Amino acid sequence: MGILLGGISALAMGGLYWIIHLPASLFMGGDIEGFEQLSTIERFFFPIISTLLLIIMTFIVSPSAQKVGVVFVIERLNNHQGNLPFVNSIVQFFAAAICLAGGLSIGKEGPAVHIGATFGSFLARKAKLPVTSVEVLVACGIAGAISALFQTPLAGVLFALEVVLLEYRLSYILPVLLASVAASLMSGWLLGELVLFSFANIDLPNFSFNVYFACVLLALVIVLFSFSFYRIQKALWLFSHWHFAVRFACVGLITACLGGLFPEVLGSGFDSLSILLDGGTLLTPLFIILLLKLLLTGLCIGLGIPGGMIGPTFLIGGLAGVQVALLVDTGIPFNIAIPLFALIGMSAMMAATFQAPLTALIAIIEITNRSEIMLPAMMVIGLSCLIIRVVFQQQSLFAERLHYMGLESQLSSSVRFLRHHSIDKISAPILLIERYSSVEQVQDLRSTMVDYVAVKHSNDQFKVVRRNQLLKEFETLALGPQSWITERDGEILLDLERMVDFQTIQIVAIPDSLETMLKWFNEHQIEHALIQLPKTKQLEVVEKSKLYHSLLSR
Incomplete structure (x- = not known):
């Protein structure tokens, strides 16, 4: 080119x-x-x-x-x-x-x-x-x-x-x-x-x-x-x-x-x-x-x-x-x-x-x-x-x-850092799971390294929760039967959305830089967003707090 x-x-x-x-x-x-x-x-x-x-x-x-x-x-x-x-x-x-x-x-x-x-x-x-x-x-x-x-x-x-x-x-x-x-x-x-x-x-x-x-x-x-x-x-x-x-x-x-x-x-x-x-x-x-x-x-x-x-x-x-x-x-x-x-x-x-x-x-x-x-x-x-x-x-x-003219001739170091780094610097993979899951499926979360678990809510929205929060609530099962246990087709399942409060999160188009992502966060007053990688279709979560952390620790 x-x-x-x-x-x-x-x-x-x-x-x-x-x-x-x-x-x-x-x-x-x-x-x-x-x-x-x-x-x-x-x-x-x-x-x-x-x-x-x-x-x-x-x-x-x-x-x-x-x-x-x-x-x-x-x-x-x-x-x-x-x-x-x-x-x-x-x-x-x-x-x-x-x-x-x-x-x-x-x-x-x-x-x-x-x-x-x-x-x-x-x-x-x-x-x-x-x-x-x-x-x-x-x-x-x-x-x-x-x-x-x-x-x-x-x-x-x-x-x-x-x-x-x-x-x-x-x-x-x-x-x-x-x-x-x-x-x-x-x-x-x-x-x-x-x-x-x-x-x-x-x-x-x-x-x-x-x-x-x-x-x-x-x-x-x-x-x-x-x-x-x-x-x-x-x-x-x-x-x-x-x-x-x-x-x-x-x-x-x-x-x-x-x-x-x-x-x-x-x-x-x-x-x-x-x-x-x-x-x-x-x-x-x-x-x-x-x-x-x-x-x-x-x-x-x-x-x-x-x-x-x-x-x-x-x-x-x-x-x-x-x-x-x-x-x-x-x-x-x-x-x-x-x-x-x-x-x-x-x-x-x-x-x-x-x-x-x-x-x-x-x-x-x-x-x-x-x-x-x-x-x-x-x-x-x-x-x-x-x-x-x-x-x-x-x-x-x-x-x-x-x-x-009231304009800056050179970008600040913070803006230049955000502009020159892509979203993969702060995005983290997320594990997609069914709302109604078995006990074994939830137990398997202990062996994963992801921070977030998501269930599909609609075509372009998902509900997410931190893995540790979900596992902590799951441990109360040892105290006795819980209200979020349900039965479907003769199988005992766990209603994850009743087990813990999920947060609705939206899928956004992959931004061209961290600067664009930060502008989107500030415009919509949202702390989290999901992106979907074009090749693998893997869902990843982007946190506003992690974006600020990367900016301060550069």
Whole structure:
């Protein structure tokens, strides 16, 4: 299933690339980042038309289908056991394609995560898998989509576990790894080799004091931009009660005005970074592009445009790294310092913004196929993540958004324990016996190890009693004849229901986890329930008290 999900996710990402490239092939000579080739009027109308189409599409779909993105995926994983509606992913696919083709300052990663996760959820529901398997397949879809998008299989695995699921589980690794590999291979077959940047000139320098100073300065700059990126979005979340048409129109108008003046801020903006890495110069000062890109991306995401943030954070971090390399005399030739600090800035900005240090480090190494930057990148990533987390008390941007909405970004340890264990952890076999039983049949109960004895009451209900309680009452037979002794067809039998008080208990469908069982107990205010194993048809009893005991003693 993991391999299948990897292939499906790659096909979806291939379709997304095709739709985005369609207007580029018509107006920009096939260059998806070629907004500089357009006239000022064309650059103005691209975002306007894009947001207009987005508003029309959003008017058509229902409000429930408008919920999209990574935050929505995490919320559904935590509160709805990974049940992701398929229609939302369709809305996400076309909304993202419209926005990306129109030059809005968003990335492809948010849509990729949502679409891949939905494929995993859909397949798990069709196969009627337990909750733990749903999470595994959702992670497979996410890893496959990220891997296909950037052709970075290991970063796809780490992103799914570190950013979305927020935990590493050994049982997840193998299927998620296979899904990521399958997606990367399929992406290479569909799209060819994706080369975002060329870093042929980079060499590991001798680290002098100036280089270390520049790395520390870059970490502080990354912290500043990451914190500003979050604060811009948080300020705009206050306007989430505005009608979506007003919010989208504001984004379109502001992007159109800025894009008409500064074409470098339209789209992902990776072409600007590529020009700098090749030793070229930009028409607009670097610092202005950096600030405008930060503001525009924060505006788009903060006002609810359905897009990702990883691509823009890569660009912002890369431009910040170039700016530091130009300002600080590191003693390294510019043709080495600029790509080196651009790479470090890209990885550090992603790591600080999403609190995903391993994902950011591996992603940048896989994108460039260069491992020389690992040590300085780890240094800057570690410093920036530490300062953001400890000094500014800022978590992942996705977690901050969920907290703002009044939701938890991560399940408690108790809920996760209940969700990851099936009912057989606490269920116990039960012995089915006739209501009218012989003395020998009741005596045989002494040699059994079951805790409960049951008699059938109706088609879906049984009456149960503890074995020890039944045997204790049976021992009173030695004192003389009892009222529960009866005769049928010349045979002396014991009426068990008259002998002891049985409790009526209901058979329930086997729940997919202990969490579901606990919710059922609390909803029906019942302390016991019966389940019937599908293969052996064996009845087993489930006690609420035993469920709590397993939770406390884990």
